[in-house]
Amino acid sequence: MSDALASSRTHALTMAGRGIRLSRRNIDAVITAMMLPIMLMLIFVYFFGGAIDTGTEYVTYVVPGVLLLCAGFGSSSTAVSVSEDMKGGIIDRFRSLDIGGAPILAGHVTASVARNVVSTALVLGVALLIGFRPSATPAAALAAAGILFAFIVAISWLSAAIGLLAKSPEAAGGFTFFMMFLPYPSSAFVPIDTMPDWLHGFADHQPVTSVIESLRGLLLGLPVGSAPWVALAWCAGLLALALGLSGVLFRVRTA
């Protein structure tokens, strides 16, 4: 059994190495995944920011939302890479080498996490340049990083499952779109109470809101209440769903 475990680990590590190498060579995708949130941040801060009253400097308000948009958008591209693997002949070759679905998907997720760590750092760098001033204790900053990390892992796995579900890489790309828009009906860019009533229910309770509220609270040194726990619960729930779903879908797709 431990033999099988060791070989699973080698498989997963090799697949992760592959994913990271492929990401590095597909650098334009990484740059797009980064440019988009940065552009949005600049647009929101400089074009709309003056008109939006959030009670603080707008840049301070919006950065957590932008970080999350960046993470969600970046992670969702995992769907496309998984779908491409499933479509090409390579999945048959992996399977004929007796490599399971878990290491293959874990490789993609690892590469996604690595990509997102880089792009998050860069977006944060630009945010600092344009005047974002967090006031977090080291512990709070660490907690914020942890929550963002959990979110990236969960969305990457979910995205991998979507990649198995999609009939083609193009269809899988649709998930990127979904993840790009999910932050809008949340407190990412404007406070929820400025939205129409019928949106409150969704905006208050969707997963993105709790993650943003936690990031914002932790980074700005505000009281966070139960938001971090709600956020972590969401991430754990989504991850569990994604793991279960991808296990089933991999078996169905390769039957």
Place this chain on the structure above:
Amino acid sequence: MTSHPAIEATGLEKSYGNGNARVRVLRGIDLRVERGTVFALLGPNGAGKTTAVRILATLTTADSGTARVAGYDVVADRRRVRGAISLTGQFAAVDEKQTGEENLRMMARLSGLSRADARRRAAALLDRFGLADAGGRLAVTYSGGMRRRLDLAAGLVGDPQVVFLDEPTTGLDPRSRQELWQVVRDLSARGATVFLTTQYLEEADQLADRIAVVDHGLVVAEGTAEELKNRVAGHRLDLVLTSREAYLRLASRAVHHAPENLTLGLPTDGTSARVRALLDEIDPDGTEVARFALRGATLDDVFLALTGAAPAATGHYQEQDQDQDQDQDQDQDQEPTHV
């Protein structure tokens, strides 16, 4: 180890879809491949070749029937089968954005080799497949032939006993095809069993010790190239006709058609009595046949006679057949995949 055949399949059946949309892709296939031999599964598009390979390579399961590969049951002993085989599928399975060397090293690691061994194995395979100079380049820059060789090399990192090659030369130019044939011969010389599928009669004739012709999910003939040729008709009488009318009247009896020079090939056993009788029967007045030639039947004739379909390549008779062959290749390339 006892002396079991490398591959043994009985009554393989497989359908896709339900109800009216149900397609019976394999309708009871029996196969037996002795160890160390090259076996060709020959059939037109959609005959079920890929499906058969995927069942034998444990990637999908048959609805009924059993198969043993390298002595192990493909369902019950799937893991052991996977340890003994390699598959190079119909569609390339290398990462374009990795170099040849990285692709091979990755496969070697996945097959359980240590880092150092993987590096050595990759270098050895690049060398063996004539890719040593290209090893450091991204696979996306490779020609079709180089990519196919890399694909094949990637399948061989684990030193498999049984090698499955699904249409290894489809889409290659004649020269790359020759190179690939040499690779298959080398593999066989090293003791591996090779199971390949092809639409090309010439390929099966060139490489295979035994051939099974599949059509619509059934094996319609099985044997050595020689046996198959004998089974249909030992010889073919090629007639150059004097008129288009005569050509059209006789066309349905022919196994070979070349309308541009009014030539038809009719099956015969080659004895002088039969040839004379045949000529008398079709041309009692001695006006319709300008010339004739007798030749041994080729696999083309077998294919046509057995499957009722025009073969993908018509091989050896005429210069222009070679061109037709290449046209076919391009068609293959453009054809959408059935995934």
